[in-house]
Amino acid sequence: MTKTLIHLICGATGAGKTTYAVRLSGELGAVRFSIDEWMTALFWMDASQPLNPHWAMERVRRCSAQIWRTAAEVAGRGVPCILEVGLTTAERRAHFLGLARDAGLPARLHFLDVSADERWRRVEGRNARNDEAGQLPFELTREMFDFVETMWEAPSDEELAAADGVKVSG
Numbered sequence: 001m002t003k004t005l006i007h008l009i010c011g012a013t014g015a016g017k018t019t020y021a022v023r024l025s026g027e028l029g030a031v032r033f034s035i036d037e038w039m040t041a042l043f044w045m046d047a048s049q050p051l052n053p054h055w056a057m058e059r060v061r062r063c064s065a066q067i068w069r070t071a072a073e074v075a076g077r078g079v080p081c082i083l084e085v086g087l088t089t090a091e092r093r094a095h096f097l098g099l100a101r102d103a104g105l106p107a108r109l110h111f112l113d114v115s116a117d118e119r120w121r122r123v124e125g126r127n128a129r130n131d132e133a134g135q136l137p138f139e140l141t142r143e144m145f146d147f148v149e150t151m152w153e154a155p156s157d158e159e160l161a162a163a164d165g166v167k168v169s170g
Contacts, residue, residue, distance in 0.1 A: 010088070013149070039059065
């Protein structure tokens with residue numbers, strides 16, 4: 001049996017991706033890469049208000065590319081990596097699965113399947129706390145949540161099967 005080295009975490013906003021990724025990294029002895037944490041450390045403090053989506057997406061793209069380069073090097077040394085990098089579309093997930101395949105790194109997609117009502121409840125709780133490490137430096141409003149919902153594409157059963165995927169209900 002081949003050891004999975006790249007674990008790609010996907011789920012809609014509020015699904016619990018970070019909580020799941022932290023737990024999985026502990027179980028596997030993996031290195032975890034979170035786009036939210038990288039963006040918070042490198043860019044959010046420079047963002048204008050209101051946030052310019054083009055400015056933000058360019059930085060997300062750069063962070064994602066650097067995360068991949070680093071994770072590929074770590075995984076190439078036999079250490080599993082957890083990538084929580086905003087895999088909101090089938091195209092984005094296919095891109096990272098292709099990168100892993102091209103690098104000869106076994107990959108698995110983890111899909112956190114949580115209802116929209118439960119996810120919004122979690123976001124409201126997170127907004128109220130807003131003191132956890134790695135949190136976004138702004139409140140996620142209902143309007144933002146609803147907008148991001150329009151971009152989310154849940155993986156199909158076929159996509160999960162092709163990606164050695166697991167579906168985690170919650």
